[in-house]
Structure formats: structure tokens, C-alpha cells
Amino acid sequence: MPGLTKLPSFPANVPTHSLVVVDYQLLKAGHKDEIAKLWHAATHLGFWYLSNHGVDREVNAMFDVGAETLALPMSEKMKYEQGDNGDSFGYKAKGMIVTDLNGTRDTVEFLNIAQDDAMSWPQPTHCTYPSTVNARMNDAVIPFIRKSMAVNNTLLDIFERLLGLPRGSLAQLHAMDEACGSEARIVKTPPNQNSAGIGAHTDFGTLTFLHNRLGGLQVMPPGTQEWLYVKPVPGYAICNIGDALAIFSGGVLRSNLHRVMPPPGEQSRYERYSVAFFTRPKDTVVLRPLAEKSVMVAEAAAKDPRDEYTSGATAGEWTARRIRKLRVRNRKGPETWYESKGTEHQSLKHTPETIRATA
Numbered sequence: 272m273p274g275l276t277k278l279p280s281f282p283a284n285v286p287t288h289s290l291v292v293v294d295y296q297l298l299k300a301g302h303k304d305e306i307a308k309l310w311h312a313a314t315h316l317g318f319w320y321l322s323n324h325g326v327d328r329e330v331n332a333m334f335d336v337g338a339e340t341l342a343l344p345m346s347e348k349m350k351y352e353q354g355d356n357g358d359s360f361g362y363k364a365k366g367m368i369v370t371d372l373n374g375t376r377d378t379v380e381f382l383n384i385a386q387d388d389a390m391s392w393p394q395p396t397h398c399t400y401p402s403t404v405n406a407r408m409n410d411a412v413i414p415f416i417r418k419s420m421a422v423n424n425t426l427l428d429i430f431e432r433l434l435g436l437p438r439g440s441l442a443q444l445h446a447m448d449e450a451c452g453s454e455a456r457i458v459k460t461p462p463n464q465n466s467a468g469i470g471a472h473t474d475f476g477t478l479t480f481l482h483n484r485l486g487g488l489q490v491m492p493p494g495t496q497e498w499l500y501v502k503p504v505p506g507y508a509i510c511n512i513g514d515a516l517a518i519f520s521g522g523v524l525r526s527n528l529h530r531v532m533p534p535p536g537e538q539s540r541y542e543r544y545s546v547a548f549f550t551r552p553k554d555t556v557v558l559r560p561l562a563e564k565s566v567m568v569a570e571a572a573a574k575d576p577r578d579e580y581t582s583g584a585t586a587g588e589w590t591a592r593r594i595r596k597l598r599v600r601n602r603k604g605p606e607t608w609y610e611s612k613g614t615e616h617q618s619l620k621h622t623p624e625t626i627r628a629t630a
């Protein structure tokens with residue numbers, strides 16, 4: 272069980288970015304200073320720690336489900352592999368996606384469990400899962416997904432209000448009346464790696480609720496070309512804005528570039544697991560600034576003459592394209608790496624040269 276091993280502490284001598292700590296209970300209580308801290312983090316780096324989220328027990332259970340499942344024989348896991356069509360749900364074997372422009376293969380394996388499948392369980396909506404997932408659906412997976420949804424929906428309601436959007440408008444884009452790309456993920460990085468686990472990317476969806484025990488996650492602060500570690504803090508989630516929310520807000524909220532590297536220092540000798548929940552819009556929602564619904568978004572969109580936030584794609588198409596273009600077997604050359612990109616132009620000028628700098 273990954274939770275029972277005593278892990279070496281995060282080293283003090285690696286370049287690290289400190290994140291603002293936002294208290295979830297204070298946010299829920301409408302505490303003004305806490306909401307102001309959240310807004311600042313969401314409109315600048317797009318990442319923050321969330322304390323007092325109350326999901327610790329469920330997160331620990333998910334680390335165990337991940338360890339049990341990813342320990343299954345490869346032949347069993349491969350029955351659930353994502354494939355090359357841009358589907359997200361299921362298992363992704365190590366080395367199936369590229370991490371950079373040169374086509375370097377990834378070093379991680381992960382398992383994605385659809386929110387829709389958990390909500391319709393035992394009836395599948397999208398796909399089925401390994402027996403180790405099914406066995407823990409009721410006591411671990413569903414409780415984790417339900418609580419993560421509640422956290423992300425609370426944050427979404429706050430952003431909706433602060434963006435000046437009509438009440439319920441963001442919630443409507445994420446309602447459970449249609450299929451969506453929201454999913455839980457468990458990522459496993461083997462010990463002693465020396466290349467990127469997951470390459471530089473922005474998240475595809477709306478909001479990410481992430482749980483780390485070992486280091487490895489890095490962010491590139493806006494306006495820099497420098498990668499900085501995010502230190503895992505026990506009990507704190509790491510939250511970040513994804514592309515869909517950056518686009519809905521006309522760029523007011525920031526979807527920042529990040530990647531997963533081997534854990535730093537002594538930690539690199541250990542297997543690394545992370546657990547995440549991604550809230551994504553309903554598949555049919557078109558990704559575009561909600562300018563007609565908010566003066567703030569309209570003003571931000573007007574300052575974007577190149578229309579970089581108007582994708583024309585639905586959320587389902589956006590996610591499928593980005594996954595498809597990352598798959599090794601779909602790679603034609605360096606251009607396929609650029610074709611996998613989302614709103615990275617927020618961190619970089621949208622040119623091959625600057626994207627190359629992060630590759």
C-alpha cells in the first residue's frame with residue numbers, strides 16, 4: 272500500500288514555487304479575504320493549495336485503488352487501454368504518449384475513471400474497468416468522485432459570481448444531464464527515472480483537484496522560461512484552472528503550463544503516485560468566451576484580437592484532439608506536438624520557437 276511507506280521529505284535545495292493556501296471551509300462560509308486570495312491565485316498563476324477540503328480519507332482510498340490496479344498483470348491492464356482515437360477513460364500504459372517535440376516517450380502509467388461511469392454504476396456509461404476498480408467502486412471511487420465534484424462545483428460557483436456570470440450558467444455547462452469528460456486519475460511513476468513523466472501541458476478541462484505525496488509536479492510561472500517544483504504538503508490539495516475555464520472566462524482565469532518530472536533528491540528512488548479529479552464540461556459544450564453573459568469576460572475577449580480563446584471546438588472534441596495528438600502512434604513529426612496544444616499561448620507567445628523552449 273503506497274500510504275504505509277515512510278517517504279523521504281521534499282528537499283530544501285531545489286527550485287520551488289510557493290502556492291497560496293486557500294481554506295475551503297472559509298471559502299464555503301463566504302469569507303471575503305479567502306475569496307480574494309482564491310481570485311488572485313486563479314487570475315495569476317492559476318494554481319493554489321486547498322486546505323480543509325475534507326476529502327483525505329477518500330483520497331487515501333484512491334491511492335490504494337491505484338496501487339492495487341496498476342499492480343495487475345500487463346495483459347489484464349491492456350484490456351482497458353485508451354487506444355489511439357483520443358478516448359480518455361481507461362488505462363494508459365507507459366510510453367504510449369510523447370512528452371516533447373522530439374517525441375520522447377512518457378514514463379508513467381495511469382488509470383482514468385469516468386465520473387459518468389461512477390455516477391451510473393453498476394451500469395456503464397462509457398466503459399468498464401478492471402476488477403480491482405469495480406471492487407472498490409462503492410467504498411472508494413464513488414465517494415472520492417462525489418466529494419471532488421462538490422469541491423470543484425463550490426469553486427466554480429465562486430468563479431461564476433466573481434466573473435459576473437448569471438447564476439447557474441457555469442453549473443449548467445457541467446450539469447449531469449449529458450455525457451462529459453470529467454474523470455478521476457491515478458498516476459504511477461516508477462522509481463529512478465531521468466526524463467519527464469508527463470510533458471509540459473495545460474489541463475484540458477475546467478478545474479483540477481490534485482493530491483501529491485512526492486514531489487515531481489512543476490509549474491512554469493507566467494512570463495518565465497523556468498520550471499519550479501510544487502512541494503507536496505500533507506492534507507493540502509493542489510488545485511488548478513484548466514483550458515475550458517480559461518476559455519469561458521476570456522483568459523481572465525489562467526490555465527498554466529505544468530509537467531511531471533521524477534521526484535527530486537532522495538525521493539526519486541521511490542515509486543510516485545498521484546491522484547487527481549478533473550472537472551470537464553459536457554462534451555457538446557462549445558469552448559468560447561462567455562462574452563454575452565458577462566461584462567468582464569466581454570472586456571477580456573475584446574483585448575484578444577487574435578481570438579485565441581475562440582476554439583470553435585466542443586469540449587469533447589478539444590480533449591479528444593489533445594489526447595490523440597499526444598499518442599506515439601499518431602505522431603507524424605514535431606508538428607503533431609504543436610497540434611496537441613491547448614491554451615499554452617497564455618504562458619508563451621504562440622510560436623513554435625517558444626513552445627520548443629518548454630519541450
Ligand SMILES: O=C(O)CCC(=O)C(=O)O
Pocket residue numbers: 456458469474481483487488529530531545547
Ligand atoms: O501527477 C501530478 O502531480 C500531475 C499530473 C497532471 O498534471 C495531469 O495528470 O494532468
Ligand SMILES: [Fe+2]
Pocket residue numbers: 472473474529
Ligand atoms: Fe495536468
